[in-house]
Amino acid sequence: MDINYTAEERAFRDEVRTFLNEKLPKDISSKVKEHKRLGKEDTIRWQKILNEQGWLALHWPKEYGGTGWSPIQKHIFEEECAEAGAPTVLPFGVNMVAPVIIKFGTQEQKDYYLPRILRSDDWWCQGYSEPGAGSDLAGLKTRAVRDGDHYIVNGQKTWTTLGQHANMIFCLVRTDPDAKKQEGISFLLIDMEKSEGITVRPLITLDGEHEVNEVFFDDVKVPVENLVGEENKGWTCAKYLLTFERTGIAGVGSSKAALAHLKQVAREQQVNGKPLIEEPHFRSRLADVEMELMSLEMTNLRTVAAAEAGGVPGAESSFLKIMGTELRQEITDLFRRAAGPHALPFLPEQLAGDFDGETVGPEFAGSVASRYFNFRKLSIFGGSNEIQKNIISKMILGL
Amino acid sequence: MDFKFSDEQRMLEETVGRLVRDSYTFDARNKALESEHGFSTDTWTQFAELGLLGVPFSEEAGGFNGGGPELMVVAEGFGRGLVVEPYLATVVLSGVLIDKLGNDAQKEQYLPAIIGGETRFALANYETKGRYDHRFVETSAKKDGDGYVINGEKAVVLHGDSADQLVVIARTGGSGNDKDGLSAFIVDAGADGVSRRGYPTIDGLHAADITFKDVKVGADALLGDEGKALDALEATLDLALITLCAEASGAMEVACDQTLDYIKERQQFGVPIGKFQALQHRMVEMRMELEKVRSITMLAACSLDVEPQLRKKRISAAKAQVGKSGRKVAEEAIQLFGGMGMMEETPVSHYAKRIVMIDHWLGDREYHLGVLEDLIDVDDHAA
Numbered sequence: 001m002d003i004n005y006t007a008e009e010r011a012f013r014d015e016v017r018t019f020l021n022e023k024l025p026k027d028i029s030s031k032v033k034e035h036k037r038l039g040k041e042d043t044i045r046w047q048k049i050l051n052e053q054g055w056l057a058l059h060w061p062k063e064y065g066g067t068g069w070s071p072i073q074k075h076i077f078e079e080e081c082a083e084a085g086a087p088t089v090l091p092f093g094v095n096m097v098a099p100v101i102i103k104f105g106t107q108e109q110k111d112y113y114l115p116r117i118l119r120s121d122d123w124w125c126q127g128y129s130e131p132g133a134g135s136d137l138a139g140l141k142t143r144a145v146r147d148g149d150h151y152i153v154n155g156q157k158t159w160t161t162l163g164q165h166a167n168m169i170f171c172l173v174r175t176d177p178d179a180k181k182q183e184g185i186s187f188l189l190i191d192m193e194k195s196e197g198i199t200v201r202p203l204i205t206l207d208g209e210h211e212v213n214e215v216f217f218d219d220v221k222v223p224v225e226n227l228v229g230e231e232n233k234g235w236t237c238a239k240y241l242l243t244f245e246r247t248g249i250a251g252v253g254s255s256k257a258a259l260a261h262l263k264q265v266a267r268e269q270q271v272n273g274k275p276l277i278e279e280p281h282f283r284s285r286l287a288d289v290e291m292e293l294m295s296l297e298m299t300n301l302r303t304v305a306a307a308e309a310g311g312v313p314g315a316e317s318s319f320l321k322i323m324g325t326e327l328r329q330e331i332t333d334l335f336r337r338a339a340g341p342h343a344l345p346f347l348p349e350q351l352a353g354d355f356d357g358e359t360v361g362p363e364f365a366g367s368v369a370s371r372y373f374n375f376r377k378l379s380i381f382g383g384s385n386e387i388q389k390n391i392i393s394k395m396i397l398g399l
Numbered sequence: 400m401d402f403k404f405s406d407e408q409r410m411l412e413e414t415v416g417r418l419v420r421d422s423y424t425f426d427a428r429n430k431a432l433e434s435e436h437g438f439s440t441d442t443w444t445q446f447a448e449l450g451l452l453g454v455p456f457s458e459e460a461g462g463f464n465g466g467g468p469e470l471m472v473v474a475e476g477f478g479r480g481l482v483v484e485p486y487l488a489t490v491v492l493s494g495v496l497i498d499k500l501g502n503d504a505q506k507e508q509y510l511p512a513i514i515g516g517e518t519r520f521a522l523a524n525y526e527t528k529g530r531y532d533h534r535f536v537e538t539s540a541k542k543d544g545d546g547y548v549i550n551g552e553k554a555v556v557l558h559g560d561s562a563d564q565l566v567v568i569a570r571t572g573g574s575g576n577d578k579d580g581l582s583a584f585i586v587d588a589g590a591d592g593v594s595r596r597g598y599p600t601i602d603g604l605h606a607a608d609i610t611f612k613d614v615k616v617g618a619d620a621l622l623g624d625e626g627k628a629l630d631a632l633e634a635t636l637d638l639a640l641i642t643l644c645a646e647a648s649g650a651m652e653v654a655c656d657q658t659l660d661y662i663k664e665r666q667q668f669g670v671p672i673g674k675f676q677a678l679q680h681r682m683v684e685m686r687m688e689l690e691k692v693r694s695i696t697m698l699a700a701c702s703l704d705v706e707p708q709l710r711k712k713r714i715s716a717a718k719a720q721v722g723k724s725g726r727k728v729a730e731e732a733i734q735l736f737g738g739m740g741m742m743e744e745t746p747v748s749h750y751a752k753r754i755v756m757i758d759h760w761l762g763d764r765e766y767h768l769g770v771l772e773d774l775i776d777v778d779d780h781a782a
Contacts, residue, residue, distance in 0.1 A: 001408065001468045002401050003701040009400065072400060263775065277775065287771035288723075291695075291716040298694035305402045319687055386680065393679040397659055397686070 020084040029085035035367040071307035082253025093117040093124035104229035125163040127171030144173035153220040163213040187234035189226040207370040250324035315395035318388035325378035332372040339365035415476030423480040436561035437605040447516025467700035471645040478649025485558035493520030499631040500623035521562035523553040531762040534576035540569035549614040559607030560597025583622040602756035644696040654750040688724035715770035722764025729754040
């Protein structure tokens, strides 16, 4: 038993560090580190840099232009990216629709979509949730009716993350209303630019941000060649994604970076003329978070090592999702406390990437309360933490 | 990075596993608890025969040359069986300290007797006023001719009631919790001036409060250099903490397994109670806490060779996590068992007691979080 990286793994980490040091644009990483808003262009610029290096499609097989990396290499890469302040790669194309196309798509679909995803030609979004289908995703009602060479799609999707930038959406739609609910669903790719009848409306979240949208489909014509896999087998695609490479779900790298930043802030902020980090109650909570992070990191590494040995991380990643999101939320709570009364002023314009005016209160404080509220989403999306517990309960505990 | 056990580690795991499964039944353990010192000398002899008492010692001394991972493997197995024999007291707390501090003659005198199961030891270090602080020692050892005279009181000495020999931490200099001035002595438990009040502890072990009144020892009783025992003591306590965390991990695993089995069997409202989501989610949380403890115990066990501050940080983090997660697992196990969880006849209640009370040995959650707080500026990168 040896928890340390091997010489080769360390050499790989050094290679990643050198790359990040040389190629990650400082204007982008400083926005990430200062929790400023990232624009579409920032994400695309970074994705293009990664693609030039051949490091964008982390989880794809080599033959399609992926890295072909082992689970440990992927883990090292994700962790280094998070610590360096690299923006998150937009997951919907490269990490979600692409694996489904690779697994279930036709040759034509692979030839057309995969290179476009690598080049960031398309901005993908996800059409899963509906007003009546959240945790009970299979209850979705958006209807697709075959009409010659097309499907006619009608219905509504919601919580569509960054759909305002998107030109493509992958959707779960109901193609057989009479079948059992999981058995009448199909996986459809829809061009949002070229199709008539699609309306995207912003949903403003409690922190004042526009991250999510609702998308309406009104007699939208979709060519049948945009069906991935067989008709009525879309649930198989959706389930495949759930078990697909989720060792990064714990977010250890970003929690580590956040904790280091939090400590820095706590050294600078004062309570009664003394550094906040010396205030016993705050310090104790910091220590507790650090302890939990050490446990999480090792749990994550154990899962990665099991994947390296050929295991498929299935329901185990549900543990990582719960532990990881609880910890990230706890850290945002401590940031809010670290700001004290200066967590109160709410000036969203300060979060713009190009804001160069004078901030109210310490600079870090401007984003803490917004982020705290924004991060409540972590335990809700991607399968709420309660759904994760249901999965563990069924798949691991056999209850 | 590789989490697989080596062949030797797997062999140890199998040896302990077989022993616990085959002969360490709940009834056999209960019988051992009723004996004078609360454990079975036959089992102790069996440990010796299987080589378990030599795990942390060098091959020259007749040991297994094991480190953190090996002790972890053994202690997890002990935790699964709620083993009550004085392994931690004799082998780890005392034996390892003798191995670290003793000269060749002392090692030859004591280590083979420990490994062979002939002599049992206890480490008398903590005092009432110092609580969990191993540096706070008022017990004094004053020079007296070639030897020393020891005076003082030690509190809740693990297996101090049955030990043949004691390793006593006493001040030969300094005061309060000074770093310098701590010395370690071997004292015969039957020596003049040593009086012991032994008692059982609520988690199935035994301990003693021990008073030393003008206890005379020779120069050959001193382990290592006078006043310089602290580093070795801390390294020994770290190994003991790893052992204790691993024991907690093994016990928590069984508590989780037994609870899971119970909620699958127990019927109410016409269905197994494990069908209820309120209980399913609590069971999942128990398992999640177990995974945390398993993980951080591995981290601690693999950290003996990192620089001392980081080693301390990781080991204290592990013990603090055991305190936090262990309490949750133990309380939830009792809750999910309902009234049966309250019963002495239900094995899980014994697991719950041991898991909760491990927090009171070698520093509790608050104590070790305090260590973490002191080391908050030491950065960690696990792999």
